[in-house]
Amino acid sequence: MPGLQICSPVARHLLRGVDKTNQDLLQMHKETWFIHVTQRCCLEEPVTLALLRMTVD
Numbered sequence: 001m002p003g004l005q006i007c008s009p010v011a012r013h014l015l016r017g018v019d020k021t022n023q024d025l026l027q028m029h030k031e032t033w034f035i036h037v038t039q040r041c042c043l044e045e046p047v048t049l050a051l052l053r054m055t056v057d
Helices: 002-017 023-041 046-056
Strands: none
């Protein structure tokens, strides 16, 4: 699944760069990012979306 290969490293990179102590900001950032990346990668398979969400969480 090319989308997952592209997106997963991005998810890990972003999570490393986010202040984990600010949970509200982190949650808002993840939700905004997830919508953005889902649109950018055109992920349509439910399994791919589930795996990507697990990576983000």
